[in-house]
Amino acid sequence: MQYLKLLVVVIALSAVTAWAQGPSYKLGKTATAEEVKTWDTSVGPEGKELPAGKGTAAEGEKVFTARGCTWCHGPTGEEGPAPHLVGGGIAGWAFATSIWDYINRAMPLNHEGSLTPNEVYSLTAYLLNRNKIIQPGDVLDQTTLPKVQMPNRGRYIAPPVDKWKPGTPRPFKIEP
């Protein structure tokens, strides 16, 4: 019985030790892959984090009304009062994944995060089609969305991050 109690204590202690893997300070908890996935919704230009799902412009048009996008952006997204979604604005963005990521994280206003992946793919397809960047029948999903060629993609200059060093003059120095 004594041994059993000791065993319980040893197991409990080793579990705590395994939890704290910080190599220097042993503070902070190691996050599991599942915890990271739940916590993180950000999608980069490669689209690696995009979830399963798909959508087309036609489906997106229905979602646009059904989920109340029209209340702020107008019946077709061009009337406002919220930012107009056709011509300029998102059409000028260099990456289509950014549109998906923004709708997913920040829309609809005050109900952020409530859209399903299919709805976000559909809305993205609807907006890209309205801006004449993809065809009406194009299906957007994990594979096709990152491949959408945005008109401004060629104008985007990758930041010279490898050259950035503390204390070096900035590349935007303006000589009087």
Added chain:
Amino acid sequence: MTEKKASRRCFLRQASLASMAAGIAVGTAPALKAQMEMMPSAGTAAASSPGGAAPPGNPTDRLAYGVRSRHEKTLRSFDVDPLHMHFGRMMNVYTPLQDLVGSITPTSLHFVSAHGYVPPDIEPTSHRLMIQGMVDRPLVFTVDELKQLPATSRIMYLECQANRPEYKAERVDLSFGKTACVQWTGVLLSVLLKEAGVRADAKWIVAEGSENGRMTKSTPLSKAMDDALIAYGMNGEAIRPENGYPLRLLVPGFEAIHSVKWVRQIKVTDRPYMGFQELSRYSPRNPKGIEFTFAQGAKSVITNPSAGQQLTRQGFHEIRGLAWSGGGRVSKVEVSVDGGKSWKEAALQGPVLPVAHTRFTLPWNWNGEEAMLMSRCTDELGEVQPTLAQFAKFWGATSAEFLAGTASGAGHSNSIQPWGVRKDGSIYNAIS
């Protein structure tokens, strides 16, 4: 395009200090009277006080967490943008630079910019910061754990990339007030990144906030490892909710959009993630293309005297202002009273700290004639504050386009601000 127009259609509400002061006086007088009737001792105190009656309210409450003198009326001013008002949002809150002394901004007067999001009401014991992505060990920290790690304090300025919201504003806070300088305290982000073990091929971090839209901003890993801070303290106490409570990323010298408020995640990546804000509004369009800018250039502005103020007599006046640079320390500030024909070096109030507001002063005898006051900052990297014409040329636009607000898409504006002095002593914005 329309989106930009809408966000620039800002009508600036001039916080009418005089009327507010009157409002406060009228509002408190009956309360004070009632209190004095209830508390006989208050009447005695008032009679013996050379300053008159004691202020209203319970003195213990006033002293437990201090309040300023009721005779001080300085307030932050707000943007009132019809679009954002329509959605119940608040865009920009300006630091009243014209009323500040020294180089530290009071916590309660720090500017606020959050793209309209209402500061989230975060319960600190439930808040978490996750470090993940291209690391060996993804880690989650509580606020309390972060406070147990080695602490660093740093006095530094923050400035919105769009800090020249209104070139022609007739008050300095409305054209320069999206900057402030406080002491931030926290743990260096490099400590957390080393605990997590950053992989050799990582190049960027992507920070994410906790407001409803969970804004993201990408910062080079080299900068994050150099001097970025995960702060929980602001001027010696917890960060205010509107400035990022309970945790804020601080990226010294970079446009303040990098300093993500209410930070909940640092994701280590191999490329920038091109979130909405950084892609649409914070990627300036120069003649070559669409490009991030990071560190802000040398900048200064005379705060006293400045537009809207009045010289009441000839003779001695001390010209005072603030200078700063994202590139490091301010090395020199020159002041001109003749519209840039001649310049004199101003005195810098020490200590002159890197990436911090630096107060400069220059004695001036006003002879009652028209004058044109300007200041020009040089930083320790040798960058000199440009004129508006030079700045406009760099961004492929004209001064007129900037003044009209149609030159959208340029980077952080650090051009020289001229204040005109009329013969009657009134000061006006002389930008052209």
